[in-house]
Amino acid sequence: MNEYVLATSQLSKEYKNVMAIHKVSVRIKKGSIYGFIGQNGAGKSTLIRLITGLAYPTTGTFELFGENNKRNIIEARKRIGSMIEGPALYPQMTAAENLEAHRLLKGIPGKNCIEETLKLVDLQDTRKKKAKDFSLGMKQRLGIAIALLGDPEFLILDEPINGLDPMGVVQIRELLKKLNQEYGITILISSHILSELHLLATHYGIIHKGELLEQLSAKELHDKCQQYLHIKTDDPNKTASVIENQLLTNEFEVWPDGTIKLYAHVHEPRRVSQILTNEDLIIEEFMPMGENLETYFSKRIGGVQHG
Incomplete structure (x- = not known):
């Protein structure tokens, strides 16, 4: 079985001499x-x-579920559900009627999936209420329900939480976690809301001005953003010994230039500095360091702030 549901290779798209994406390789x-x-x-x-x-x-290739032949990719797309640029709803129809219309368009046999999908997105009690009267969060959940028709293995959502109130954001987050963890659905979710993706994503891809800057796992991101105390004294070896014996931790690194990164006791800088001073160590540099999620991504794309 192929490890990746999607693998692009040097994928580029040009619109009227403007490069929308340039040599993007996503896994x-x-x-x-x-x-x-x-x-x-x-x-x-x-x-x-x-x-x-x-x-x-314009140039480049991609594989979907391991398929790269044009005919096979068309067939593989049947295993995808997507919501792009907002949900495609019929405003005068109820949630059930919207699903029924899309079921027929997709050629999905049987009506049992309608009620099951409504329950999955918690819209089973909307009854005769029309989509035009739904809240934004309900519309987004209905859009996701439409994408879920046909039991897709890969769900693609373009800015599904944009404009939602805090409760709506939480509902979408919990739904996506359930789809991933209980139903095994792989999810691609595009967003510029970093704080929310941080609570949801297992992997990240950072794109800026059409170019993919970086791909990393949640663990790799955590390691890059880890907080620590930056310490430099007149005697790195003695400092390391004091940290081990008096602070009772080995969660630190000694770098070739003699600086020490202390990952424990980050929230006790006064106590740490006092212990080092009591041991007659001369502190040359001492400061908390590390980045939060927003700062990290902002630096990667050149200082742009995100909402």
Whole structure:
């Protein structure tokens, strides 16, 4: 079985002499939640449109479920569910009627899936209420329900939490976690809301001005953003010994230039400095360091702040 549900290779798309994405090589592992991060206009939607067949690449190739032949990719797309640029709803129809209309369009046999899908997204009690009267969060959940028709293995969502109130965001987050953890659905979710993706994604891709800057796992991101005390004294070896024997930790690193990164006691800088001073060590540099999620991504794309 192929490890990746999606693998692109040097994928580019040009519109009227403007390069929307340039040589993008993305890898999305089966079973992951892939947070695709970038500002509006960075190229997130363009890549999604290429994957789902709504646009065609200028150069480059991609594999879907291990298939790279054009005919096989068309067949493989039947295993995808997507919501792009907002949910495609019939405003005068109820939730059940919307699902029924899309079921017929997709040629999915049997009506049993309608009620099951409504329950999955917690819209089973909307009854005769029309979609035009739904809250934004309900509309987003209905859009996801439509994407789930046909039991897709790979769910692609373009900015599904944009504009939602805090409760709506939580509902979408919990739904996506359930789909991933209980149903085994691989999810690609594009967003510029970093704080929310941080609570959801297992892997990340950072895109800026059409170029993929970095891909990393949640653990790799955690390691890069880890907080620590930066310490430099006149005697690195003695400092290391004091940290081990008096602070009772080995969670530190001694670098070739003599600086020490202390990952324990980060929230006790006064106590740490006092212990070092009491041992007659001369402190040359001492400061808390590390980055939070927003700072890290901001630096990667050149200082742009995110909401």
